[in-house]
Structures are given as C-alpha cells and as structure tokens.
Amino acid sequence: MKKSIANWGNYPVMESDEQQFSFDDQLVQLVKKTTHFIPRGNGRCYGDASLAPQTISTLKYDKILSFDTATGVFECQSGLVLDKILEVIVPKGWFLPVTPGTKFITVGGAVGSDVHGKNHHVDGSFSNHIVDMDVILSSGEVVTCSPTEHVDLFEATCGGMGLTGMISRVKFRLKKIETSYIKQKQIKADNLEHIIQLFEEYQHYTYSVAWIDCLKKGKGFGRSILILGEHATVNDLNEKQRKDPLQLPKKKQITFPFNLPSWVLNAFTVKAFNFLYYGKNFKKEINNVVGYEPFYYPLDAILHWNRGYGKPGFVQYQFVIPMHAKQGLIEILKRISDKGLGSFLAVLKVFGKQESLISFPEEGYTLALDIPVRKGLFEILDELDQIVLKYGGRLYMSKDARMKPEVLEAGYPRLDEFKAIVKKYNPDGKFRSVQSDRLLLTPGIATTGSRVQVTGAKEQVNA
C-alpha cells in the first residue's frame, strides 16, 4: 500500500509502497518478487536508512519462537518489538543483553543497526549476544549465519543496515536479573574535564551515560550529569518493591499531540531547558532505586516526542572519536556551542573496545545530539564531519540522513570488505535504501547513476 513514511527524525519524508506479511512462506515470496526494497521495522532509526520507494514491513512478523527460561536463550521473528520482549522476559528474571534508549525498535532493526546501550563498555553491542540468525537472500534462499557459520554474512549483517538480505529469525542470549529495578547514581560534573574524569573513575559500573549541556560557555563548558546504574538485587529494594521484585512497570504514557511550531526550539529555550535540567539535581550526587523504564527509556513515556521538533524534523548527529582524541571532543563541542546547535538531548558516553566490520561502536567517546533541520544546517554538519575525521572518528549510519559517501569511507576502514560481502549476497542491489544509494553502498548503482531521489526533502529543509 502506498503511504508517506519517515523515520524518527521526520526527515526526510517520502512516498513508499509498503508491503506486509505474517508468515515465512509469504516473506520468501515477497522477497523473490519485489524488484528492490529495504526491510523496515518500527522506523526508529533517525534518517533515511529504512526508507525506499518500496519497503517490506516486518511489524506483523513478530512471533516468539522459543524462550529457554533456564538458560535465557530467546528466539523470535525479526519484527518483534523490544517492548513486547520485556513484557515476557522480565517477569521470568531476564533482561535484554543490550538495549538502546528506546524500547520501540524491532529485533531486526537492533541487528541491522547493531545497536548499543549504556553498557557498551562492559557488554558490547547487540550482535555480541546473537547465537545465530536467518537471513533471506535476494534469491529467496534462507541462510543461517552466526559467529561460526557463514561468518562473512553474519558480520556484514550486524550493523549492515539491511543490505545483505532480510533478517527473518534471530536467536540471542539474555541477561539474568534478580529484580526489575535499577540502582541508580547521578553525579553532577562541573565541566568537560570533570565528566571525563568521572567516566574513568566509574568505568566499573555496568551502565553509564551522561547528559551534557552543549551551549554552556566559559568555566562550565561541558557541564554534565553522569547517570550510572546497576541491576538492583532484592536487598536493594524497599519492602513494597520486595513483594514482587520482577514486577513490570505500569503503562503510563502520554502522547505529544501535534507538531510544535519550529520556532519554539531556539538557542534561548534550549539554554533555559539546560539550566533547569542541570539545576534540578540540587545535590552533587543522588542515589536511588528506580524502575527500569525511567532508567533506560525516559523518553518512551512521551509517545511521538519527535513532534517537538516541528514539521521540518530533526537530525541526530552521533559520532565516536578515539579515547586519545579528547582534544577533538573539545573542538567539536566548542563548534557546536558557537553555532548554537545545542539540543535538549545531548548524550555523551564511553564505548569499550569493539572489533567489527561495519558496526558503529569503537573504543572512545560518543556524543549524540538532536538538531532541528533548518537552512544551512547541513553545511555546518559537513564541517563537523571534517573535525570528526581529523581525529580518527566516524558517524553512526542509523542516525544519519545527510553524510557524504567520502565521510563514511574515511571513518570505516573495512568498508571495502563490507561492500564486497554485500555484493556477494545482494548482487543486483535488490536490498537498497535511500541511504545506501546516497552512500554508494548499493551494488550495481554506483556506476549507473540511477540513484533514488527523495521527493519532498528539499522543501522540508526550506520550510
């Protein structure tokens, strides 16, 4: 069915012919007969990664296939959303091994983006926990791959943005928990030096992330709140919580009802927000026990919060730069602050070591910020890209809507190897997205120049 689709950033927007299916046999038929398409889950990547003129939605392909409550091995179809998994596994004493900041993504998306969470420095990214998975190739052939079987396909599918084939089934290991609560510690950092020092000091914590004020200049440049967490044990709970230590959180959600006019978000309102957000923590350090939802998914409580950025949408800019390039972090933050690009949600985190073909995480600092789309923004981001590259960093494809192919190439040293594997399994470019065309990743089109144009994107920028 033809419909207008966009991902979480609401930029770009495009018309797409979306097909749905519920069963294995339907899926194989669809893959065979659709000329070119990109698999699409819940549309929670930010840019154009799951956009294409033709898409196959996995949302109705969401069945749990097995769950061993003794060993914590879980198996499901690729359209299952993490939210639904939590409802099943938490009461049985298990948790997702890795979760991003929203629980509204599908398992297929978690693999295709190889998502990371607040525990990356300890547990790595999602793909580290996969036992095996099935990928449907362009011929309709179903291939099982794992870290030991069809290794090239496995490596290129983890973080491969759906370009190797359609992920249909994923089996992965869960993490054992004693309670559904998190023992949380929040520490205020006065400036950038301080927060970096705190990250080092508290690196033994399983979960860590920092909210950072990108607009503050002078002495308080880079002031932050470090948020740390460990899964709480029964002993950490109060009497009421102890009655049902694995209780699921109650559903209470509010919906952002409409697109906010885009002028509402400006350097002044962001500064005011940052002032209040930083100021709300009176004490230097806060220790408490909270449910897992406010800890991992604070924004999921507001459905459609992306409407806060107005109709033109926003981009999330996320990069990682190596540990030793602290100077780069300062330079980029300065540039962001000078240009007034700061966002409500700027997040700083330390990644641990990771060796992978095409996944985003590598050891270093990663910063993510949401920036409303407006005239001239992309030129500024192009400049930031150059600083990121200068310090040996790279950008996250799942957040991207605008980087140039050279930037991707410079940031991912094994890109040619990735492209060769994509070409092997997807020789005719059947699996292709607006992003893969833009980044010259779709096999067979770099030379023919038949790139898909996104209609409406230009008007959006100028709106």
Next chain:
Amino acid sequence: MSTILILGAASDMAMAIANKYAAEGHAIQLAARNAQRLKALQSDIAIRHNVTCTAHEFDALNFTAHQAFFDQLPVKPDITICVFGYLGENETARANWAESEKIIHTNYTGAVSILNVVSNYYAAQKKGVIAGISSVAGERGRQSNYIYGSAKAGFTAYLSGLRNRMFHEGIHVVSVQPGFVYTAMTANLTLPPLLTAMPEQVANTVYKAVAKKKNVVYVKWFWRWIMLIIKSIPEFMFKKLKM
C-alpha cells in the same frame, strides 16, 4: 481455565481472539489449513501467556474430514470459535464458478459442516459455547459483494437457528457481526477509520459476548444502527443505489 478451539486460526482476527483468551489464562487450540504457518503462532501464544497451546490441521473445505478432525482433538474444547472466512472478489466470482464456490463453501458450507459436528457433541455433553464470526455484509445483499454477503447471510441464519435449537440443550451460541476490520483480508481496501475496528477490538467483543451470553453482537455499536437503516430502505429504492 477452559480450552478454546479457534477455527481458521491463522487470520489476524483469529490471532487477536486467541491472544485475548490466552491472556486470560485459557488453553488454546489453533486449527487452520496450513499447519506450517501455525508453528510460530503456537510458540508465540504459549510463551507470551504461559498457557498450553496446540496446533491442528483443519481445512474448512474438506467437509468429509471434519468429524475425524474433531474426534482426534486430544482435549475437547469448552468454547469453539469459528473465525474462518473468505472475502474473494465479487467481480471475479460473478464470471468464475470456482471463485464463487470457494466463497460460498468457505463462509457457509464449511462452517455448517464443522459446527454441526461441534454442536452435536456439545448437545450430547449438555455443555459448551459456540461463537461464529459472520458479517454485516450478510444483512442485505449489495452489488459490490453479494456473493460473499449471501454466504454470510446463510451463516448468520444458521447461527440463529442453531442458537434456537441449542438453547434447549443449555448451550449458548453467539453471532458476531464485525463490520469493517483492519486485517490482511482488507489490506487493499480503503476503509473509513471511524467505522473500522482493530482485530483486538473484535477479540474483546467476542470475549465479553461469550462471557455475558450475548446473542448477536456488533463490534462497533453504530453498525447495528447503520444496518438497521440499510435494511429499512424499501427495495424499489435500494435497487437503484450503488453500494
């Protein structure tokens, strides 16, 4: 805890009904033609809701096998819900007997065949509930879907007669008239949002109707009134309408 047999279990509506009963802690028997397709549905319901869920091959059009199908069920269901149906293409069916036959046999003959078997068993046991998913399309024939509509009309009349007979045996029969529902069956139609229900709403209606022993239920309340109006239009006018 009861056991619920879902006939035609692979559809979106059937899955919603199965999930609703499973969420309330009941055991589920899924029956559909394509047993391969049922595997994932079966594991999903069993794991999600912590209930027993079994899968059984059942072809609504294979009438002669219906008695054996029911006899072979390891546990006899307390509630049987007949969900299967086939919308088909009215235009194709007008010229193509195979399509007409499929519409009639799926929506009417097949349903009569299996529910005869089930109701005879329930009558002998003096215990059991039957729910049939019919359609508002069966309330008055319209040019756009009268072959489907007439088969559903037959099914609606069957359910009504069955309810009358089974009342005297202490067995309850529910007729469900869903109206438009967002499912794979209607994926290619443009439906008016206000009049269209989600499969989960149908499931809730079925669940409540069975629990409260309702006779004829509509999923969205205004469908009852819409159909009342449509039924009250005099034939000399109705035939001139395009609907």
